[in-house]
Amino acid sequence: MLTYTPDQIRDSRLKPGNTGLVLPVRAAFVILVRNSELHQLRATIRQLEDQFNARHRYPYVFLNDKPFTEEFKRAMEWVTSGDCHFGLVPYEHWSMPPWIDRVRAKWAMTMMGSRVPYGDSESYRKMCRYESGFFFRHPLLDGFDYYWRVEPGVEFTCSIPYDPFKFMVDNNKSYGFAISLREIPVTVKSLWKTTNAFRAAYPDYTAPNNMLRWVTAPDGDYNMCHFWSNFEIASLAFLRSPQYTAYFDFLDRAGGFFLERWGDAPIHSLAVAMFLNKSQVHYFDIGYYHSPFQNCPTDPHFNAQHCFCNSNHSMIYNEDSCTNDWLAL
Numbered sequence: 001m002l003t004y005t006p007d008q009i010r011d012s013r014l015k016p017g018n019t020g021l022v023l024p025v026r027a028a029f030v031i032l033v034r035n036s037e038l039h040q041l042r043a044t045i046r047q048l049e050d051q052f053n054a055r056h057r058y059p060y061v062f063l064n065d066k067p068f069t070e071e072f073k074r075a076m077e078w079v080t081s082g083d084c085h086f087g088l089v090p091y092e093h094w095s096m097p098p099w100i101d102r103v104r105a106k107w108a109m110t111m112m113g114s115r116v117p118y119g120d121s122e123s124y125r126k127m128c129r130y131e132s133g134f135f136f137r138h139p140l141l142d143g144f145d146y147y148w149r150v151e152p153g154v155e156f157t158c159s160i161p162y163d164p165f166k167f168m169v170d171n172n173k174s175y176g177f178a179i180s181l182r183e184i185p186v187t188v189k190s191l192w193k194t195t196n197a198f199r200a201a202y203p204d205y206t207a208p209n210n211m212l213r214w215v216t217a218p219d220g221d222y223n224m225c226h227f228w229s230n231f232e233i234a235s236l237a238f239l240r241s242p243q244y245t246a247y248f249d250f251l252d253r254a255g256g257f258f259l260e261r262w263g264d265a266p267i268h269s270l271a272v273a274m275f276l277n278k279s280q281v282h283y284f285d286i287g288y289y290h291s292p293f294q295n296c297p298t299d300p301h302f303n304a305q306h307c308f309c310n311s312n313h314s315m316i317y318n319e320d321s322c323t324n325d326w327l328a329l
């Protein structure tokens with residue numbers, strides 16, 4: 001049995017210069033990351049600070065299934081302007097639940113193997129389950145209303161001359177995305193069927209002006225469209241809602257995180273499509289790159305003034321993007 005010190009479980013490092021700072025929104029960057037990704041994350045945060053946060057000083061919440069090293073914490077303190085909170089993910093949130101048939105799960109990983117990205121990875125499945133159902137329950141997020149998810153290695157290729165958190169609040173938005181695309185079908189074989197079973201069990205939970213059209217193929221099946229969740233700016237109240245948590249519990253019981261390879265991106269997206277009205281969702285046309293795709297603003301004036309990305313390469317022009325269909329709803 002591993003035991004951790006209180007500082008390994010939860011370590012808040014506040015910057016003296018931020019004392020008395022009042023932010024317009026109770027919001028934070030949330031970053032699930034391994035110690036080994038320190039250098040990729042430093043590069044990412046450096047850009048995020050230059051393009052946006054140095055002018056705002058929003059705090060950061062770093063989460064990890066293993067204790068952060070002192071080296072990692074120091075590096076993050078140096079590169080950030082906002083306060084830093086380091087948290088350990090509890091074991092129950094990062095594990096295969098007891099009701100999963102181990103033999104079937106093992107078989108699924110063997111079958112997918114290397115034919116599907118992370119097909120044979122158990123830790124990737126734990127990560128997807130964590131990002132689907134648990135990160136927003138971490139006590140370090142208790143005081144926050146909105147989050148912006150960041151991953152090591154992503155790039156912010158344009159300055160952000162406004163406050164996206166404040167935009168979310170002022171415009172009554174619950175979920176914001178930058179890139180949408182299509183999921184690999186074998187990873188979500190029974191997700192649509194399970195989602196329909198959930199809707200039948202909880203008919204009152206579907207929003208009146210929902211976006212289910214956006215995720216439904218002409219034959220009534222799932223069309224694989226989803227928001228790419230490595231970037232999202234969203235309301236924590238949405239994830240904490242009875243609708244979302246009931247949906248996650250229903251999916252978790254069905255076991256597809258391990259018996260297939262359900263990603264947190266299609267799950268967040270199907271929840272958004274069911275539970276939110278279209279007006280509560282926002283496409284952030286910001287400069288954002290996560291290999292191998294990017295969103296790059298196409299307005300020539302904005303791009304020239306604020307960006308270092310080539311708008312011809314923006315995902316919006318890719319036939320696998322679902323963003324134009326979303327805009328057309």
Ligand SMILES: Nc1nc2c(ncn2[C@@H]2O[C@H](COP(=O)(O)OP(=O)(O)O)[C@@H](O)[C@H]2O)c(=O)[nH]1
Nearest residue numbers: 032033034037063064065066123127151152230
């Ligand atoms: N602490 C921790 N973070 C992880 C682990 N696996 C993935 N992550 C984080 O989860 C996020 C998604 O993982 P990533 O490897 O980028 O997956 P991809 O974007 O789907 O290729 C990133 O922020 C990773 O740093 C893990 O085993 N431990």
Ligand SMILES: [Mg+2]
Nearest residue numbers: 151152230290
């Ligand atoms: Mg990634």
